[in-house]
Structure formats: C-alpha cells, structure tokens
Amino acid sequence: MGLLKAILLLFTTASLASAQQIIINISGSNTNKFFFYSVSGEKTALIDSSSSVNPGQFSYDLTGNSIKTGMYRLVFDGNKRLDFIFDQKDVNLSTGINDMIGNMQVNESESNRLFFDFIKLNKAYKSKSELLQLIVSRYPKDDKFYTQAAERLAELQKEYRQFVTITSQADPKSFAARYIRSAQQAIMDISIPQQGQLNYLKSHGLDNIDFNDTQLTESDVFSNKSIEYLMYYSNPQLPKELLEKEFCKAVDSLLERARVNQFVYQHTTEYLISGFRQFGFEVVLDYIVENYVIKDDICLDEQTGGMIKRRIDQARILKTGNTAPDINLPDPQGKQISVNNSKPVKKLIVFYSTQCPHCKDMLPELNKFVSSRKGMDFEVFAVSLDTKKSDWTDFIKNNCNNFTNLSDLNGWDGKASNDYYIYATPSMFLLDQNFKILAKPVTLKEVQDLFP
Numbered sequence: 001m002g003l004l005k006a007i008l009l010l011f012t013t014a015s016l017a018s019a020q021q022i023i024i025n026i027s028g029s030n031t032n033k034f035f036f037y038s039v040s041g042e043k044t045a046l047i048d049s050s051s052s053v054n055p056g057q058f059s060y061d062l063t064g065n066s067i068k069t070g071m072y073r074l075v076f077d078g079n080k081r082l083d084f085i086f087d088q089k090d091v092n093l094s095t096g097i098n099d100m101i102g103n104m105q106v107n108e109s110e111s112n113r114l115f116f117d118f119i120k121l122n123k124a125y126k127s128k129s130e131l132l133q134l135i136v137s138r139y140p141k142d143d144k145f146y147t148q149a150a151e152r153l154a155e156l157q158k159e160y161r162q163f164v165t166i167t168s169q170a171d172p173k174s175f176a177a178r179y180i181r182s183a184q185q186a187i188m189d190i191s192i193p194q195q196g197q198l199n200y201l202k203s204h205g206l207d208n209i210d211f212n213d214t215q216l217t218e219s220d221v222f223s224n225k226s227i228e229y230l231m232y233y234s235n236p237q238l239p240k241e242l243l244e245k246e247f248c249k250a251v252d253s254l255l256e257r258a259r260v261n262q263f264v265y266q267h268t269t270e271y272l273i274s275g276f277r278q279f280g281f282e283v284v285l286d287y288i289v290e291n292y293v294i295k296d297d298i299c300l301d302e303q304t305g306g307m308i309k310r311r312i313d314q315a316r317i318l319k320t321g322n323t324a325p326d327i328n329l330p331d332p333q334g335k336q337i338s339v340n341n342s343k344p345v346k347k348l349i350v351f352y353s354t355q356c357p358h359c360k361d362m363l364p365e366l367n368k369f370v371s372s373r374k375g376m377d378f379e380v381f382a383v384s385l386d387t388k389k390s391d392w393t394d395f396i397k398n399n400c401n402n403f404t405n406l407s408d409l410n411g412w413d414g415k416a417s418n419d420y421y422i423y424a425t426p427s428m429f430l431l432d433q434n435f436k437i438l439a440k441p442v443t444l445k446e447v448q449d450l451f452p
Contacts, residue, residue: 020062021090023107024074024082028097029056031076036060039071039083041223041271047072056097062086069175070218083220085111087175111176114168118180125160126185129153137194150190157187175215182209183221201232202253211258217267226254226271241443244283247276251284255292266298273300273308282424283442290315314421324349324435325419329383329406332393337406339381340435346378348447350403351420351427353385353411354395359426363399365444370402373451379404385425387411 022036032052037044047067050060058074067086074082082100084091092108095101101120106113132153139146164184169177186205188197209225216222233246251272258268269292276284289312292298300308318324326340327349339347350366352359363382370380382400384407386392396405408414412422420429430439430450441447 020088021092022058022060022062022072022086023090023092024058024084025094026056026058026076026082026097026100027095029077029080031055033076034058035075037073037075038067038218039073039220040218041220041267042274044073068218069215071179071220085109085115085176085179085219087111110171111174114176114180118163118168118176118183121160121163122183122185125156129156129160129185132156133188133190133197134194136190137192137197153190157190160185161187178210178213178216179219179221182213182216183224184208198232202250205229205232206253206257209257211264211268212261214261214263217264222258222264222268223271226268227275229254240281241283244281247281247284248287251288251292255288259296265296266300269293269298270300277308285311286315308423310421310423314423318420318429318437318440320437320439322437324429324431324437326435327381327383327406327416327419329408329414329416331404331406332389332396337381337404339404339406342379342381342404344377344379345433346438347431347433348378348380349420349429349431350380350382351385351417351422351425352382353425354391355386356425360399362426362444366447367399367402369444369448374402376451378451381406383407383416384409385411385414385417385422 032055034050034052036047036050036058038047048060050058052058058076069087070085071083072086074084077097080097080100082093082095084093087109089111090108091112092106093112094105094107096103101116104116106116132149135149136146136153139149164180168180171177186201186207188200192200206225206229209222210216211222230247230250233250235243235246238246254268254272255265258265269288273285273288273293276288285308289308293300293312294315300312326338328336328338328340331337339349350363352363354360366380380403382396382403382405384392384396384405386407387409389409392405392407392409396403406416408416411417416422420427428441428447429437430441430447432438439446439450441450
C-alpha cells in the first residue's frame with residue numbers, strides 16, 4: 001500500500017507540474033464573459049468561452065487540452081480583442097482596457113514578453129523611420145538638420161536590428177523568435193533616394209519571411225506581411241484596371257516565394273483569394289485561380305470555397321476554345337428559346353441580375369452598342385438571374401430591348417447558371433455558330449474591341 005501511495009503521489013506531482021494556465025487580467029473591463037480563439041491568418045476558430053467571477057479576469061486551465069503552439073485571441077466586451085502567444089508554457093498577462101499593448105505587463109511567459117516588446121517596437125520604428133527616411137531623401141545634405149536626421153535614422157535602425165536579430169533570438173527555434181524574424185520590417189539604406197525606395201521594398205519586402213515555416217500559419221504573420229507587401233503596389237490614383245495589373249505583379253512575388261512549402265502556399269493563396277474577393281478585384285481573383293489554383297491543383301478549404309469553387313470549375317471547363325453548353329430558356333412571353341438554334345454566326349451570352357449595380361450600369365451601354373451594330377451578324381442573349389418576373393421585365397423594357405431576353409426565374413440556382421458555373425455578374429461568353437467559346441470579355445470595352 002505504501003508503494004502504491006508513492007506511485008500515486010509521484011503521478012499527481014508530475015501532472016501538476018505539467019499543468020498549464022493562461023491568466024489575463026484586464027483592468028477597466030466590466031465583462032465576465034470571454035471567448036478564446038485560435039488564429040490562422042485572418043481566420044479564427046472558437047476554442048472555448050469562459051465566465052469569470054471577477055470582471056476583467058480571464059483564466060483558462062489547459063490541463064488535458066491538446067492546444068498547439070501558436071497565436072491565440074481573447075475577445076471580450078463585444079469587439080475588444082487581445083492576441084498573444086501560447087507555446088506550451090504558462091501565460092500570465094496584465095494590462096488596461098484603454099491601451100492594451102501600451103499597458104501590457106508580462107508576468108510570466110518569455111515568448112509573450114518578446115512578442116509584445118516587438119509589437120511596440122515595430123509600430124514605433126515604422127512610423128519614425130518612414131518620416132526620417134523622407135526627410136533624409138529630400139533635405140539638402142549640407143544642412144545640419146540632414147545630418148541630425150540621418151544619425152537618428154541610423155540609431156533607430158541599429159536599435160531595431162539589435163532587437164530582431166539578437167535580443168529576440170536567444171532561443172531561435174522558439175515560436176516567438178521565428179515570428180519576429182518573419183514579421184520584421186525591411187530596413188533600407190539611408191542612401192537610397194526617394195524615387196528608389198518603393199522599388200527597394202518591392203524587391204526586398206519579402207526577404208525575411210520564412211515561407212517554409214508551417215507553424216507560422218498558426219498566426220497572423222503571413223497575412224500581415226502579404227497585405228503590407230500589396231500596399232507597395234497600391235496607388236489610389238490608378239484606375240481599377242491598372243491597379244489590378246499591379247496587384248497581379250504583387251501576387252506573383254508572394255506566391256512564387258510561398259511555393260517552397262505546399263501548406264504555406266495554400267494558406268497564403270486562400271488569404272489572397274479571400275481579400276481580393278472581399279474588395280471586388282475580380283481580375284486578380286481570376287489571375288490567382290488560373291495561374292496558381294488550377295495550375296498547381298490547390299485544394300481550397302470550405303471556408304474559401306463556395307463561389308470560388310464555381311469560378312475554378314468555370315476556368316477549367318469553359319476555357320476559350322472549348323464548347324459551351326446549350327441554353328434553353330423561356331423569354332418574357334414564356335416561349336422556349338434554344339440559343340443553339342439561333343441563326344447569327346456569333347452569339348454573346350450575358351448573365352446578369354437586376355440587383356447587380358455593375359449590371360445596371362453596363363447593360364444599357366451594351367444595349368446602345370448593339371443598336372449601333374445592327375448590320376453585324378451577331379446577337380446578344382441576356383440571361384437574367386432574377387427570381388421576380390416584374391423586376392426582370394421592368395428592367396428589360398428600356399435597358400435590354402436590343403437583346404434576346406431569357407430567364408427561368410430560378411436565380412443563381414437556374415440550369416443555365418449552373419451549366420456555366422456563374423459566380424459573378426455580369427458574366428459574358430462570345431460563342432461561334434458551333435458554340436465554341438471565342439472569348440470571355442469582362443468589360444464593355446472588351447466587347448467593343450471584339451466588334452471594331
């Protein structure tokens with residue numbers, strides 16, 4: 001019996017020694033309810049929720065929980081959030097509600113001490129160095145103020161390098177150390193003229209990122225660095241068409257580097273797809289799908305899927321040169337029309353919705369263009385994805401009267417919509433008399449260029 005007690009005591013002591021806790025105290029918070037999430041890029045997954053006895057005191061016991069190393073997020077007070085690192089060691093943090101990063105006190109967890117020191121340093125370095133770099137690149141070199149600014153910039157860069165390459169790297173294999181190495185800012189030589197600084201960042205802005213580190217997908221580092229890099233190509237003065245071309249260049253740089261690791265490559269691709277879809281950059285989305293997703297057969301997760309799956313299927317199955325499926329739909333009078341049986345040599349199929357703002361702008365202009373080309377042997381078949389007949393018929397009176405108008409009023413679930421894998425409106429297909437796809441124009445100008 002004595003031996004059994006000793007074994008039990010030893011087992012209990014070992015269990016207690018391996019027990020891990022996350023304790024976060026937030027002064028000024030009145031909430032007792034907390035939500036605990038894992039972080040992967042801009043995606044989060046709820047792990048658990050917790051209620052505390054005292055407001056602002058979050059405590060979570062990880063004993064028996066198989067929570068992996070990575071970045072985690074505490075959400076409270078509706079939309080307040082605090083990101084931190086868990087690396088299989090106890091975490092004990094104290095802060096204030098009004099400035100959680102600035103007021104952060106790390107009571108236990110070397111990884112989080114480095115992480116929050118880096119977050120504060122990174123923010124200060126970015127704002128100060130950008131201002132000083134601007135002064136140095138514009139100010140006369142023979143002026144005393146230039147010398148002072150250049151010296152201060154050099155000091156800032158030295159301090160920053162000291163932290164990211166030495167101070168934070170005492171344990172270079174730790175999650176925090178690897179995160180900081182990949183998240184650090186690109187440091188420019190002060191001699192680079194202003195007109196060359198952007199090109200330098202485009203060339204070297206991704207140099208420090210370890211795209212081979214799969215564990216870093218359990219953080220925001222790849223998404224943050226991706227958006228930071230995309231900003232180098234963003235110019236609000238450019239028209240959308242040219243801006244999308246610039247973003248395609250940035251996508252190439254990002255994904256070519258991410259290709260070194262299949263898991264990181266998929267993670268980065270999904271993030272880019274999600275972001276460009278959110279902001280309506282359809283050309284960039286098509287570029288990513290055709291040049292990366294399809295080419296490398298990337299399997300997107302369900303959260304990124306949906307309409308993206310239709311986009312991929314359309315790009316794979318309805319390529320230029322392939323034969324398109326026939327469309328057999330009723331017109332406004334209920335007469336069944338087969339597009340395949342129509343006489344014109346060329347047929348432009350336009351899928352649209354009266355609820356689509358871009359369709360409302362483009363279709364009346366396309367209608368005018370068709371009217372001006374009545375002698376040409378082509379016809380426009382406008383397929384509405386509406387579900388309410390009055391919406392459809394009211395719209396076509398003045399906006400589509402030079403088209404053959406068709407709809408089964410089944411919306412996005414209609415047969416033609418599914419056959420053509422429609423994922424956005426307007427979507428257009430130029431077909432010959434054998435239903436071979438000649439082109440898939442995106443804009444009115446592209447249609448006009450096809451019929452000079």
